[in-house]
Amino acid sequence: MHKSVVPRLSGVHRFACLALYRALLRQCAKLPNTAPELSTCKPLIQQKFHKYKKLQSPSQIVDSLKAGYEAVDLLHSASKGNQYDINCITQLISNVQLAKRRESALQRELSKKKPKPLSRKQQRTSESRRVQEQTARRHPDATPILSRPRPVVSGRRRVPVLVSARGVPFLRIKKPQPKNLSGVIRSKLGIRWKRIERRTRLDLELLFARDEDAWDALTTGSEPETWAKEIKDALDVVNQQIQDADKKNMKLAEAMWNVVLAERKLAAEEEKRQSTETLIDT
Structure with missing residues (x-):
């Protein structure tokens, strides 16, 4: 049984092809400058070699090598000043360029008639943008999330997942996340961050206010109304607001977790019932 030879993995084949490639490029450098089309010989040869370097068919390889050797003879004759061969080369190049222009014009016409299909990434982007537009506002028939679990659902029950967005709990039913839910989360996180920034600023101002009170005590004596009192009251209010919001989020997270447990229980019961019926x- 004959051993099959892969041409591109054969050292002899690679050496022959590279030798032919170098010979063609050398002959291109010797062409006269009598016609502007001759300057395109080198990039055209490079393009063709790059296109056909992975050929596997023996008949196609033989035809390509034969055409390459004929091109070497033609270029060699043209480099010696043979006007007939120079005209042949310019005519071949003109035909190739004309074919390219016709192919480009045909592709442009086809692209106008038939729009180019979207890639997978473009399809996902378009679908995500469509979902975001549809979920920009809360659906008028939407039920509160804490009203779950639903006693009966059509199809397979989706068990929600409890997620914490930097301390703000919410139940994720499916992806992508609705735009109105993202807006609520950003709003809550923005309010909390503003309160934290205010608390930091008040802590710093409280230090200056106490220094001012100490100076007043040294110069004019103690006064019933101090600089630090108002700042301390405002700081207490901010701390209380942050604590109340955190407690509210904690209670909400516990309620949502109970919803998850109830949904899991119903999903297990429905799956068991479906298996029994099967x-x-x-």
Whole structure:
């Protein structure tokens, strides 16, 4: 049984092709400058070699090598000043360029008639943008999330997942996330961050206010109204607001977790019931 030879993995084949490639490029450098088309010989040869370097068919390889050797003879004759061969080369190049222009014009016409299909990434982007536009506002028939679990659902029950967005809990039913939910989360996080920034600023101002009170005590004596009192009251209010919001989020997270547990229980019961019905039918 004959051993099959892969041409591109054969050292002899690669050496022959590279030798032909170098010979063609050398002959291109010797061409006269009598016609502007001759300057395109080198990039055209490079393009063709790059296009056909992975050929596997023996008949196609033989035809390509034969055409390459004929091109070497033609270029060699043209480099010696043979006007007939120079005209042949310019005519071949003109035909190739004309074919390219016709192909480009045909592709442009086809692209106008038939729009180019979107890539997978473009399809995902378009679908995500469409979902975001649809979920920009809360649906008028939407039920509160804490009203779950639903006693009966059509199809397979989706068990929600409890997620914490930097301390703000929410239940994720499916992806992509609705735009109105993202807006609520950003709003809550923005309010909390503003309160934290205010608390930091008040802590710094409280230090200056106490220094001012100490100076007043040294110069004019103690006063019933101090600089630090108002700042301390405002700081207490901010701390209380942050604590109340955190407690509210904690209670909400506990309520949502109970919803998840209830949904899991119902999903397990429905799956068990469906398995029993399947066994009975079989």
